[in-house]
Amino acid sequence: MSIITKNQTIINNSCKSLVKYIKVSNVSYLIVEKEDTISNTLIKHYDNRPTKEYIDQLLKIGCIYHQDPIEITKIKTVPRRVQIDKVIGKGSLLKYFFYPRVDTTDHIDFNNFNKYIIYENQYFLVVDKPHGINLGSIVDHLHNNFTSFLKDWLKKRRLNDNSDHKFNLNNPHLLDSPTRGLCVIAKDPIFLSKFNKLLSDGKVSKIYKAFVPIKENDDSSIEIKPGIYKHFMKSTSYSPKILFDEQDETNSLKECLLKVLKVERKEIYVPLGVKDVSIDLLQNLNFNDVGKGNLRKQTKRLLFNVVDIQLITGRTHQIRTQLSRLGFPLLSDIMYGGKSLNYLLTEDTDLKNYDSLHWPKMIGLIAFNLSFQCPITKEKYDFNIVNK
Known part of the structure; x- marks a missing residue:
């Protein structure tokens, strides 16, 4: 029996180091040589090192996919989650x-948890997804996401209310894990279908605040002016995304359009050593010094250009890549050249904040305004979380 990794390298059973519980990110593929259960197949393949309980847990959280041999299906299929x-x-x-x-x-x-729910009716919810958590399920985990937590909370509320109403939650929106902001979560399948049509027709408006760190006496903000910015993105299944200023000869690049509505400066006094996800960039933060002498809490003044952006097209990482392309990477967006909050807090000090070595859980991007007309009731909605 052999295992095929993502790069198609064959690793035989003699390779014992693979299963010493060292965290690896690559997906693995296994061709089954003998009829058996999924758990037994994996346990035997790894020489009885993983336990049945561990494999059952992988199944439960959605880490395992299965594809029948083509002799049975007669057609080419894709692996399906089991x-x-x-x-x-x-x-x-x-x-x-x-x-x-x-x-x-x-x-x-x-x-x-109720504080994350901005609005709810029989068809949908509007939520303020926090930084540092996926909105929906990812390929290797079904439950470690905001929508799953929301569903659990709604179930508990239903039990407390003695309600027998059943529902499924679906995510028509896409919002990166480190990005905070407003999202619609559909409760009704008819609403979901109609709302997806609104999205594809460009009839849902979402406005973001992008936080770009600047230094004292930095006049670079004059280069970000209100107006429409256009770039072209290479179509890839991986990140970081690649942008170009012009379309290529084959016309294969995806057009990226965004509209800068306004740019303003903002200063925030932040305690040294604070966790990035605990900062609400939408509030007027001004932490006062506390204590005396060596016990006084140290703070640092940070300056930002805050850019209000409306997406015209909706490409993956579009705001992040376009601002980076213009030379203005977002706060903590390391993938596209940004500096983390912890780095900015400690770069001019003798303090060593080891959190700055970790991949940030937040970036300076917040979807703060969402507006649309309900495709069922025709009621118009305009949600805003600035100074809510």
Whole structure:
């Protein structure tokens, strides 16, 4: 039996180091040589090192996919997620993530989860998704995301209200894990279908605040003026995304359009050593010094250009890539050349903040305004979380 990694390298059973529980990110593929259950197949493949309980947990959280051999399906198919152990036949393909990504959730206020819900009716919810958590499920985890937590909270509320109303939640919006902001979450399948049509027709307006760090006496903001900015993105399945100023000869690049509505400066006094996800960039933060002498809390004044942006097209990482292309990477957007909050807080001090070595859980991008007309009731909505 052999295992095929994403880069198609064959690793035989003699490769023992693969399963020493060192976190790896690559997906693995396994061609089954003998009919057996999924759990037994993986346990035997790894010489009995993973436990049945561990494999069951991988199944439960959606880390394992199965594809029947073409002799059975007669057509080419794709691996489908399985969440219960079952017998699979010879020639089947298993796709699995042995070490799924898990976002920490210590910054999520589960005791006051209602604060994230901006509006709710029978068809949809509008939520303020916090930084540092995926909006929906990802390929290697079904449950470690905001929508799953919201569904659990709604279930508890339903039990407390003695309600028997059942629902499924779906995400028509896409919002990156480190980005905060307003999203519609559909409760009704008819609404979901009609709202998706609104999105494709460009009839849903979303406005973002982008926070670009600047230094004292920096006049670079004159280069970001209100108006429409256009770039072209290479179509790839991976990140970071690549932008160009002009279309290529084959006309294969995707057009990226955004509109800068306004640019203003903002200063924030932030305590040294603070966690990035605990800062609300929308509020007028001004932390006062506390204590005396060596016990006095140290703060640092940070300056930002705050850019209000309306997307015209909706490409992956579009605001992040376009501002970076213009020379103005977002706060903490390391992927596109930005500096982390912790770096900005400690760059001119003798303090060593080891959190700055970690990938930030937030970036300076917030979807603060959302407006649309309900495709069912025809009621117009305009949501805003600035100074809510």
